[in-house]
Amino acid sequence: MQYFSIVLECLKNLRVLKNKVINVISMGSRSIPLRWKVLQEAPMSNYLFLLTALLAGCVALATNYETLYGPSAPKDRIISPDNVAAAGYVSFDKQVQPILNQRCIVCHSCYDAPCGLDLTSYEGLDRGANAVPVYNGARFTTSNPARLGIDAQNTPAWREMGFYPVLNEGVGTRAAHLNNSLLYKTLLLKRSDKFPTSGRLPDAYAVGSELRTDKDSLTQPSQCPNIERYDHFARQHPQWGMPFGFPALSEGEFKTIETWLAQGAPVEPAAALPQPVQQEVAKWETFFNSASNKERLMARYLYEHLFLGHLFFDQIDPGMYFMLVRSRTAPGQPIDVIPSVRPYDDPGAGPFYYRLQRHDRTIVDKTHLPYALNDQRLARFRELFLEPDYEVNILPSYESQLSANPFKTFVAIPPRSRYQFLLDDAHFIIAGFIKGPVCRGSIALSVIDDHFWVLFTDPDGDPLGHDAKFLEKISDDLRIPSEREESIGLLKAWDAYYDVAHRYFLNKIEYLQNAYPPGQGYGLSQIWDGGKVNRSAALTVYRHYDSATVVQGFVGEIPKTGWVLDYPLLERIHYLLVAGFNVYGTAGHQLATRTYMDFLRMESEFNFLLFLPRDQRFPLYRHWYRGTNKPEKLERLIAENVRKYGTREPAIRYESADGKKEFFVKAYQHLGGARSSLDTINWCREFPMQCAALKLDPRADAVEKAFRRLSDIKGEITDVFPNVTFMRVIVDGSVQNDLIYTLVRNKSYFNTTALVPTETSRVKSEDTVDVVRGFIGAYPNFFMELHLSDLQAFVDQYRAIDGYERYDALIEKYGVRRSNPQFWQSADWFQAKYRHDNPIYAGVFDLSRYQNR
Known part of the structure; x- marks a missing residue:
């Protein structure tokens, strides 16, 4: 075989x-x-x-490995903790997984793990690899899902699905455990490589990186040899051992894994949940599985919005995470997950139950969506969904045309309650668009600008968000693309969605005309202020080519554009990009999603324009959509609505010619205590009077004044900078006291309507960089380290960059190249700093986009 x-x-x-x-x-x-x-x-x-x-x-x-080491078959490797200690076994949980966390899952996690090898848990390691890529933008048929922990429950089932082993599955000898292990061979190949200790890595390390997005990226090759083919592969590519493109494991790390493999790769059984955690699980499972129709509809709504969340009990053990799943088995029994692709898919015949399943994998930042469960949350759910006076006489079905439209499925639940639920954790909901069912996606993310700010309409100040009759009336125009629409072509899709968007816009404007007195426009009372305490009331989105980041507050310079989201927008974006997106879907599905999101972005921007002075709206809109290939239809879409409702001046008094900037300032002041920490690097340059009263620590003040000079850099020269650079300012060498900043590169485009942006869609003269305190991005492209005493010299040298030659000189002095023998020590520090500063939100960074500078 x-x-x-x-x-x-x-x-x-x-x-x-x-x-x-x-x-x-x-x-x-x-x-x-x-x-x-x-x-x-x-x-x-x-x-x-x-x-x-x-x-x-x-x-x-x-090589005929079956002749050498016997037939291959999955093994039961579980061994009791007592035997681990008594027999001198290496502990997988305490000794091996930590090494994998620090050296391997920086590339091997989530859907974009090379060769499908997910090393965030023993389950993924034992499952092995698969040469079929998950991401395929040209797929004409839906691929079979292969989600760890969902689509197969044991290793033999994964073998049936095409995964091949990376651990020995032959005879149980030491020689077989090592020589018949693909994991061991990849690590051993690295040790035989004379890996460079300085400078850029030579081309031999880049050949085969088909997914490179620029001349400095170094993507792990997509070639996936099994054990029989690996010896030949190694002779062809002696530089492609693991970790790919980084220094080898240390002698101690390698010996630990070698010894563990030689022992047969034993693993301890999963530990039982502590009693207090079991009690919390039981309490919440009882809540999610209550019997009345009202409670069951609430549970369905919560599940469809929380199914990707990492749920944790912050009052007991904030480091233990759970996933909300649908199971064929009731609470108290082992979970039998229903492997539906979407959370609103039909669960099948027979009863099912909502269960909390332990998420026993290493947390990686690119998919980490923490969501706290506690007594306050439970009371809030009751307040929003159970206390309001409404009836649920008949539960909605799971018929696809209904279940994909939340405005029909959950019509019985007051929209005010639904919207407030989304607003309570708006950062979590928006982050789901970024960290949701995909780990990366340049086509999906090409629909947004590199930097923009997000606000929300007030659920009481904006009647649109709680008018159940209006939302029910226009619910057909609020549907997301259904599965049967995924095969339509680009031109047909755009035109079809344009007609729906245009019809909804007209209905929306007519509604607003009737809801507000003549002449009254939007004012700050229509902006949600987070109850003066919720810091999700204002958000910043940074896009980094094929990944993105969402942070609380207004961060960075005044952006090119802004969004104001109302309830119908927020709900549709969730069902389009999170609940309704299938990473294993066809090219048509991806196309439909990308095309539909165009109109949701435009509607978000249109909401934003309504808060600005009337005479400034069209110039801004035309600036955002320069060079679009559909100018007439876009003009009509905005113009008709601006003409109908947009003739009204906003209920905001403007005192300058820059309404956009002034609005952002007024809106941020409107938030009161809901404002996040002020971005003292970028805002202090724009609004020095606001920062003068902050009385920053003298050392921090000096550092941020220096970095303010970096944030001044604009134009084509920013092309030499990576998208995301982590910068460590060394004070005393400790995780506690050294400072961390991120330099973010923001690329500007004529417009964001192109399906695949090219260099011709760029406006490089408008590119900018932001220096931000803390960590921005799950995929750092480069590390830099400098001592506090070198700060001014570093900034001077950075500002003097006029091309790659001077940038390379800066890297030579302050950069941490892939070839640096101390690379892993630097990477470990950044990871430890993240955990220290953000213990709940921190996850392992992905280094697969680390540049070969």
């Missing part, structure tokens, strides 16, 4: 070879002989004369 996968791989390579030849021919068809043009159109059968030689070569390249 080991040859079967080899044959399949060879057949795949044959087809790839043919396609590559055809591509070359197609690119230069005018200059090639006729005989090659005939080859271009030849059927696959004409290539079979190559097959015998190709297969013979493939077999010759493979």
